[in-house]
Amino acid sequence: EPEVTQTPSHQVTQMGQEVILRCVPISNHLYFYWYRQILGQKVEFLVSFYNNEISEKSEIFDDQFSVERPDGSNFTLKIRSTKLEDSAMYFCASSGTLTDTQYFGPGTRLTVL
Amino acid sequence: AQSVTQLGSHVSVSEGALVLLRCNYSSSVPPYLFWYVQYPNQGLQLLLKYTTGATLVKGINGFEAEFKKSETSFHLTKPSAHMSDAAEYFCAVSEEAAGNKLTFGGGTRVLVKP
Numbered sequence: 001e002p003e004v005t006q007t008p009s010h011q012v013t014q015m016g017q018e019v020i021l022r023c024v025p026i027s028n029h030l031y032f033y034w035y036r037q038i039l040g041q042k043v044e045f046l047v048s049f050y051n052n053e054i055s056e057k058s059e060i061f062d063d064q065f066s067v068e069r070p071d072g073s074n075f076t077l078k079i080r081s082t083k084l085e086d087s088a089m090y091f092c093a094s095s096g097t098l099t100d101t102q103y104f105g106p107g108t109r110l111t112v113l
Numbered sequence: 114a115q116s117v118t119q120l121g122s123h124v125s126v127s128e129g130a131l132v133l134l135r136c137n138y139s140s141s142v143p144p145y146l147f148w149y150v151q152y153p154n155q156g157l158q159l160l161l162k163y164t165t166g167a168t169l170v171k172g173i174n175g176f177e178a179e180f181k182k183s184e185t186s187f188h189l190t191k192p193s194a195h196m197s198d199a200a201e202y203f204c205a206v207s208e209e210a211a212g213n214k215l216t217f218g219g220g221t222r223v224l225v226k227p
Contacts, residue, residue: 004156006156031213033214033215035215035217041219042217042218042219042220043157043203043205043215043217043220044217045214045215045216048213048214056214058214091156091157093157095213098213099145099164099213101147101159101162102159102213102215103159104149104156104157104158105156106154106155106156107156
């Protein structure tokens with residue numbers, strides 16, 4: 001069964017450093033999403049991406065964040081200058097159509113020291 | 114704006130007993146409703162979803178949920194809990210007009226006692 005994969009599973013970084021979280025969505029999917037879950041809090045929407053551009057973003061997704069689909073298979077989330085409060089589990093999801101089920105990856109746990 | 118409330122962050126049930134997880138939502142338009150499950154160290158897996166049509170929705174692993182518009186609820190049930198049901202369960206809502214982004218509830222962690 002096709003699945004969404006994410007790498008790395010755990011990333012530790014120093015405050016102020018740049019990180020790139022990688023996702024490989026399901027191959028024939030067209031819509032891509034990033035969500036995050038700070039420990040003990042709700043899963044929150046960050047951004048959706050379609051046709052090589054951002055469809056929607058939350059207020060969390062400020063100028064420190066960017067997304068890219070560099071090669072037709074990967075979907076990345078970059079945080080330019082990490083803050084302590086960026087520590088969270090980041091989930092990638094993809095769907096075939098706008099109203100189709102979103103399939104989630106296993107997440108990347110980001111720890112900012 | 115859409116929102117989801119899950120009553121009870123932790124639920125403990127005995128093996129074989131009914132599992133009932135409560136979810137209430139608010140949405141300005143007819144919503145799409147979802148239940149996802151997260152097993153330890155894994156991603157979110159879809160249990161079931163409601164979009165249109167029949168209000169009683171059956172999902173995987175014996176779970177079902179009923180959409181009640183008048184109560185703005187989408188409670189999840191399973192008649193007989195199994196040890197393998199121990200996990201965290203998330204209710205979520207989306208609106209097509211909102212780009213289909215999912216808004217999640219806070220989650221309910223289920224513990225199954227032998």
